[in-house]
Amino acid sequence: MTDPMLDVFFHPDVLSMRVPDGLFEKPASPLLAHQMPFAEGPERIANIRAVLERAPSAHRFRWHEGRPATDAEITRFHTPEYLRMLEDADATGRWLTDTTCLPAGGMRAVRAGAGTVMAALEAILSGQTRLAYALVRPPGHHAARDVADGYCFLNGVAMAAEHARDAGCARVAVVDWDVHHGNGTQAGFYARDDVLTISVHMNHGAWSPDSHPQTGEVDETGTGAGRGYNLNLPLPFGSGDAATVALIRQIVLPALRRFAPNLIIVANGQDASQFDPNGRQLLSMAGFHAMAALLAEVADATAHGLLIAQEGGYNPAYTGFCAYATALGFLRAPLDQPDPLAYYPEDAAAAAQAVAALIARHPLLDEGGQWRPEGA
Numbered sequence: 107m108t109d110p111m112l113d114v115f116f117h118p119d120v121l122s123m124r125v126p127d128g129l130f131e132k133p134a135s136p137l138l139a140h141q142m143p144f145a146e147g148p149e150r151i152a153n154i155r156a157v158l159e160r161a162p163s164a165h166r167f168r169w170h171e172g173r174p175a176t177d178a179e180i181t182r183f184h185t186p187e188y189l190r191m192l193e194d195a196d197a198t199g200r201w202l203t204d205t206t207c208l209p210a211g212g213m214r215a216v217r218a219g220a221g222t223v224m225a226a227l228e229a230i231l232s233g234q235t236r237l238a239y240a241l242v243r244p245p246g247h248h249a250a251r252d253v254a255d256g257y258c259f260l261n262g263v264a265m266a267a268e269h270a271r272d273a274g275c276a277r278v279a280v281v282d283w284d285v286h287h288g289n290g291t292q293a294g295f296y297a298r299d300d301v302l303t304i305s306v307h308m309n310h311g312a313w314s315p316d317s318h319p320q321t322g323e324v325d326e327t328g329t330g331a332g333r334g335y336n337l338n339l340p341l342p343f344g345s346g347d348a349a350t351v352a353l354i355r356q357i358v359l360p361a362l363r364r365f366a367p368n369l370i371i372v373a374n375g376q377d378a379s380q381f382d383p384n385g386r387q388l389l390s391m392a393g394f395h396a397m398a399a400l401l402a403e404v405a406d407a408t409a410h411g412l413l414i415a416q417e418g419g420y421n422p423a424y425t426g427f428c429a430y431a432t433a434l435g436f437l438r439a440p441l442d443q444p445d446p447l448a449y450y451p452e453d454a455a456a457a458a459q460a461v462a463a464l465i466a467r468h469p470l471l472d473e474g475g476q477w478r479p480e481g482a
């Protein structure tokens with residue numbers, strides 16, 4: 107039997123967008139002698155692609171060309187007014203929030219990012235693959251139906267969830283392990299029980315009353331029919347491999363088994379890595395590898411498979427190594443590349459305590475960490 111492959115979808119247009127240099131993720135500062143590259147740049151994705159192409163298991167990745175998203179695909183999740191606003195902003199370039207800048211012409215990359223997620227979804231729905239990875243930017247999970255936020259304009263994961271439902275998937279689960287709360291996806295499906303949204307993130311709270319009022323806390327559990335179907339799993343700052351992997355094993359896997367989704371979509375960020383400028387978590391390649399292997403195990407039991415969409419990861423070099431480790435985990439292949447940066451030890455006692463404390467205070471989890479939507 108030949109080894110399973112990971113089908114990777116990419117479109118060169120995703121590299122075409124660049125926000126001008128400034129104070130890391132803000133406009134230029136007059137106090138600086140040298141401005142910094144904007145945090146969300148093409149290098150991060152170009153480096154993931156390079157590592158996937160050059161690393162020892164490069165033969166396990168099958169490359170496919172993505173495509174731009176159509177208006178119909180976009181407005182299946184986003185409002186037409188919001189899409190018009192983005193197209194307007196695209197003509198001249200505009201800062202939409204404190205940290206979210208659409209540069210002039212940026213919609214070319216934005217549409218290619220979201221459309222390439224749709225192309226990867228189609229490959230799963232048509233039975234061509236069970237494991238598809240959309241290597242895209244800009245990220246999407248902070249974008250709500252009508253709000254841009256946190257470098258995100260179109261929420262490819264949410265668009266894919268809606269289309270999977272339309273295509274006959276009765277239940278879709280989104281597992282978001284970007285280090286930031288997946289607020290746009292949460293908001294989009296907050297009143298729905300057909301799309302289970304799970305977000306594993308650092309405990310950063312709300313960051314803007316306009317673009318990100320959601321706290322990501324455990325008490326945001328859904329509303330109406332969706333009560334119990336939004337599972338926020340915030341971990342304390344400084345949580346590393348041990349806490350995050352334990353949380354996936356102890357809470358996320360049983361929840362997915364209970365929900366029995368026809369499709370699992372992973373909002374796959376690597377900004378929980380220990381060298382990320384935008385995260386305060388301490389994951390290494392080994393942690394990402396273990397998390398992905400656990401997800402792949404559950405996805406094997408679902409009808410259609412696993413759709414992986416790239417989200418954050420802002421150390422332009424280490425993100426490539428961590429994304430490679432994640433990809434090998436999804437393939438359930440051994441890690442065959444040394445971690446160039448994993449030299450900090452972990453606090454094992456703090457890791458065990460972090461998961462136990464989260465379970466103890468979570469309204470949707472019983473004492474064993476089992477998801478109980480009826481508890482909402």
Ligand SMILES: [Zn+2]
Nearest residue numbers: 284285286418
């Ligand atoms: Zn993030």
